[in-house]
Amino acid sequence: MSTFFLDLVSATDEARREFESSSKVLDIVANGLSLDRYRNLLLELYHVVWHFNPTCAAAAARVGDEHRNVRYFLYDHMHEEQGHEQWVLNDLSAMGVSADRARAYKPTMVMLGLNGYNYWSADRRHPCSVLGMVYALEVVASVYGGQMTAAITDSLLLRGDQGITFISSHATMDVEHLAELRVVLNQIEDEEAKNAVVESTSFNFHQFGRVFELI
Amino acid sequence: MTNDISTLVPSVLSRPYRYVKLDWNAEYSMLTVRMAVRPIQCYSLAAMAELQQVFNDISASPGLVRHFVMASDVQGVFNFGGDLSLFVLLVRAHDLESLRLYARRCIDLVWWWENAAHLNVHTTALVQGDALGGGLESALLHHTVICERSAQAGFPEVLFNLFPGMGGWNLTIRRGGYAVANDLILSGQIYTADQLYRRGLVEMVVEDGQAPVALQAMARALEPRFRGTMAALQARRMAAPVSHELLLNIVDHWAVSAMSLNTRDVRLMERLARAQVRKVGGAAEGAVEEIKRMELDTAWGFERTGFSEWATIT
Numbered sequence: 001m002s003t004f005f006l007d008l009v010s011a012t013d014e015a016r017r018e019f020e021s022s023s024k025v026l027d028i029v030a031n032g033l034s035l036d037r038y039r040n041l042l043l044e045l046y047h048v049v050w051h052f053n054p055t056c057a058a059a060a061a062r063v064g065d066e067h068r069n070v071r072y073f074l075y076d077h078m079h080e081e082q083g084h085e086q087w088v089l090n091d092l093s094a095m096g097v098s099a100d101r102a103r104a105y106k107p108t109m110v111m112l113g114l115n116g117y118n119y120w121s122a123d124r125r126h127p128c129s130v131l132g133m134v135y136a137l138e139v140v141a142s143v144y145g146g147q148m149t150a151a152i153t154d155s156l157l158l159r160g161d162q163g164i165t166f167i168s169s170h171a172t173m174d175v176e177h178l179a180e181l182r183v184v185l186n187q188i189e190d191e192e193a194k195n196a197v198v199e200s201t202s203f204n205f206h207q208f209g210r211v212f213e214l215i
Numbered sequence: 216m217t218n219d220i221s222t223l224v225p226s227v228l229s230r231p232y233r234y235v236k237l238d239w240n241a242e243y244s245m246l247t248v249r250m251a252v253r254p255i256q257c258y259s260l261a262a263m264a265e266l267q268q269v270f271n272d273i274s275a276s277p278g279l280v281r282h283f284v285m286a287s288d289v290q291g292v293f294n295f296g297g298d299l300s301l302f303v304l305l306v307r308a309h310d311l312e313s314l315r316l317y318a319r320r321c322i323d324l325v326w327w328w329e330n331a332a333h334l335n336v337h338t339t340a341l342v343q344g345d346a347l348g349g350g351l352e353s354a355l356l357h358h359t360v361i362c363e364r365s366a367q368a369g370f371p372e373v374l375f376n377l378f379p380g381m382g383g384w385n386l387t388i389r390r391g392g393y394a395v396a397n398d399l400i401l402s403g404q405i406y407t408a409d410q411l412y413r414r415g416l417v418e419m420v421v422e423d424g425q426a427p428v429a430l431q432a433m434a435r436a437l438e439p440r441f442r443g444t445m446a447a448l449q450a451r452r453m454a455a456p457v458s459h460e461l462l463l464n465i466v467d468h469w470a471v472s473a474m475s476l477n478t479r480d481v482r483l484m485e486r487l488a489r490a491q492v493r494k495v496g497g498a499a500e501g502a503v504e505e506i507k508r509m510e511l512d513t514a515w516g517f518e519r520t521g522f523s524e525w526a527t528i529t
Contacts, residue, residue: 005310006260006317009301020300029489
């Protein structure tokens with residue numbers, strides 16, 4: 001009998017592959033980014049990070065006692081992610097974008113849709129859906145973070161981790177996160193929660209792919 | 216319940232598959248399965264589930280299908296084999312249980328192919344394009360392998376410290392002997408269609424575009440001696456048996472080995488997976504060219520460092 005983690009990987013296979021096989025994503029992995037496009041990517045990522053903990057908090061507040069392990073997982077995850085928006089701001093500063101300008105940046109409609117969906121889904125769909133957001137972000141970061149870091153460092157002639165601390169650190173950290181996420185996903189048993197996680201994962205992959213196409 | 220073949224055929228063909236396309240040739244009772252897994256032509260879990268359904272339908276209607284043909288609906292690629300992208304995810308998630316489950320589902324398919332002769336089904340692989348890893352394993356499972364001249368095949372797994380675990384050793388030894396299996400699996404080298412033929416791994420090499428013609432000719436020639444051939448193929452299996460238990464033991468060993476892959480190995484798998492997308496996307500260069508580059512990189516790494524396992528041992 002298969003585990004929910006494997007079922008999730010299988011059910012969202014097409015969405016993940018669609019993201020992974022996007023010509024824009026493959027191009028970034030191979031050739032890096034221009035300075036303008038990298039700034040745009042960080043500005044968009046700022047909004048992912050800034051809304052990550054509030055979304056998780058909304059879900060943790062709504063999740064029932066039957067999913068208390070999900071709640072505890074979210075507590076730990078929020079604790080780890082706390083303050084990471086400052087890493088993005090630091091990288092933006094290294095790229096010549098002030099913190100004020102970054103905070104004033106209007107995210108793309110795609111990013112608004114992504115954050116809006118994640119809040120709505122945690123509130124109205126099922127609080128466990130937030131694990132779909134976490135899974136998609138973990139995959140994007142752990143599978144592509146390292147390669148994008150290398151390509152962006154080369155294309156922009158960056159030294160050390162100057163301007164790439166957020167992407168490079170998440171590429172390493174998220175490898176362990178994926179193992180922890182698998183454990184909590186495999187403890188989910190009710191179908192409504194599972195369906196919400198699957199939907200959320202597919203939507204997050206879809207929107208993330210569009211973000212990479214727009215920057 | 217009816218055994219009327221004319222009613223069974225439509226029911227087998229009419230299932231709403233996404234990753235396999237079925238063609239039926241009534242003259243030879245020949246079912247051709249064309250795999251079309253996008254964006255990467257590989258054995259994804261969803262594609263394997265559909266293929267398993269096709270196998271179940273064939274098994275449930277004895278006598279309906281006399282010829283099973285495996286082909287590709289993707290230009291330039293027969294099959295890239297295992298789902299590297301999935302492997303990477305499961306290895307990163309330390310998910311041995313799921314990796315073992317994936318592997319065991321592969322063995323379910325392998326076991327059907329292995330026993331096809333006992334269902335009186337003759338199986339043929341039409342290899343038009345690249346067949347790597349599990350793609351080559353699945354081709355070698357067929358009673359007859361027809362390769363087009365430009366096809367290339369090999370087991371690149373050793374490049375990222377893995378090995379073909381879904382029958383690769385057994386099938387290659389059975390067809391080409393230990394020396395050929397050692398060379399093919401331990402070198403990670405990619406072979407041309409002619410090289411495969413010379414090593415006894417495939418039955419036939421035809422010019423590009425001629426595989427369907429060769430298939431028809433083979434089916435026509437086989438027709439008058441079909442029963443005797445199937446009896447002989449059943450006996451062949453008895454002469455060189457592969458047990459289900461053995462396949463499961465090897466595949467479990469494969470899954471445990473995969474869990475010990477390091478970051479460099481996983482990165483190479485990801486590199487190969489990206490190259491697979493390029494080829495399927497219509498680029499001139501794809502996975503095979505990437506494997507050759509990976510071989511060169513490995514060799515250059517050795518040249519630069521001067522270290523090797525042999526140096527350590529001696």
